[in-house]
């Protein structure tokens with residue numbers, strides 16, 4: 087059942103859907119992917135998976151074990167051997183709950199560093215495909231519509247101005263040790279976006295068949311409604 091958000095954010099189910107879709111949501115940091123993907127998944131009764139959390143968990147483990155983040159084979163071996171679970175409630179790696187620990191500026195850098203490594207990406211992309219094999223999933227990331235699920239039923243690319251994205255990140259309660267000044271956040275964010283967009287392995291870009299949604303100045307409800315319109319058209 088698809089639920090549409092109303093004025094208060096919740097409205098009754100409206101659409102029965104037999105086929106479980108695969109929904110890819112990509113975009114830069116702070117574009118609203120997490121909030122929107124969670125709401126869409128909840129409305130459809132689908133699983134929500136934050137693929138970035140997997141890169142963060144691998145970065146966390148590599149740092150903890152003293153594995154240099156530029157040693158591709160070593161980091162890929164670590165990723166391949168690790169059990170990583172990403173649920174709506176928590177992120178664990180080898181049974182350790184890292185839900186909060188991976189949301190720091192240090193882990194932003196560690197995740198971006200391991201995400202540059204093609205062999206690490208190969209390991210995690212495979213895991214992501216396994217998780218999404220049966221459909222009924224909303225997966226967010228940077229390469230979900232381009233690499234992980236190129237045949238996704240719905241591809242959304244969320245974007246917003248750098249200023250708005252920095253503002254959102256600065257007020258994100260899930261993040262610890264983050265500079266509170268929006269200008270500092272903007273500097274870090276711009277640098278990370280540059281790394282994500284210019285890396286050789288699976289750089290961030292909108293798939294040709296993605297629907298680009300600019301979330302600047304829009305409420306969560308507005309964006310969710312826009313995305314659900316796209317989803318409904320596929321049902």
Ligand code: DC
Nearest residue numbers: 137138139141197198201227228229
């Ligand atoms: O979405 P996030 O900020 O938690 O992602 C952490 C890092 O991982 C970021 O540098 C982008 C990268 N990433 C990626 O390369 N591919 C994905 N599918 C998801 C995240």
